[in-house]
Amino acid sequence: MMTEERARQLEDALRNAGVRVTRQRAALLRVIASSDDHPDAAELHARAEAAGAGVSLATVYRTLTTLQAQGVIDKLEFRGEPARWEAADQSHHDHIIDVETGEVIEFTNQRIERLQAEIAQELGYEIVHHRLELYVRRVKEK
């Protein structure tokens, strides 16, 4: 799924922004570009290692911070768990978390987005960022 192509695009973007593309960063970009789930730092480290990358966990953390600053990835912080990360090239969405399986589903709803903006505006604020998470359970058929 074009992982390599996407990774190269991102490398160029980083270099243009004056960020060095090291062996470790290149490896992590590929792990991220080929992941369509929401891994945490330890999981990303494991995947990089599995790919033979040779990256320390400290560097994984530093790289995630850097990539977030560059807008390449987004940080997700669910209840109590370690932070998870996802590629940022997708369009904005919120998350539904199945409390029984831990599965994460993405969704957006324009009406909700609009209502949020209205609420903030009425109070004299503008929204910098928001977080909407629905913790759900599968409905039992009977």
Next chain:
Amino acid sequence: MMTEERARQLEDALRNAGVRVTRQRAALLRVIASSDDHPDAAELHARAEAAGAGVSLATVYRTLTTLQAQGVIDKLEFRGEPARWEAADQSHHDHIIDVETGEVIEFTNQRIERLQAEIAQELGYEIVHHRLELYVRRVKEK
């Protein structure tokens, strides 16, 4: 603001539920009943100490867990920060966080609540709990 009365109500409720009301728990109940903000464990500990309670931080944590299990307080987990707590006797609401001042404002919007339920339902889920946080900045007048 009826702190003492409220604290006694809560003590009775705890005893009825078979939870012992110790000196430490009684002190923390009073701190919680008299707080209308969203303090974290360390802050609650500090307030209890300031009131001359003599409670260890470990006990604060254990008590918060207990009170949450009893439905007396709710746990709030904002981005990265330590968990904060609030009295649960209030009606449901979401939070607006001013990213510049850290100030937290409560709000609810029935239309948003309804839309959330609809979204979950369409996917075959029922909502167990949700979290909606708007991270905002005050709009500058010009």
Next chain:
DNA sequence: ATACATGCAAAATGTTTGCATGGCA
């Protein structure tokens, strides 16, 4: 060449826990 990135180990942070002791019901 040089500024920046890395690895390692240690530190920081927030929270939990084992165990001996204390105290509510």
Next chain:
DNA sequence: TGCCATGCAAACATTTTGCATGTAT
């Protein structure tokens, strides 16, 4: 009295950082 709660210190889990060394540009 008996079971549960407490305090203390140690353990934990996640993340950050100081410092010597390595490396992309």
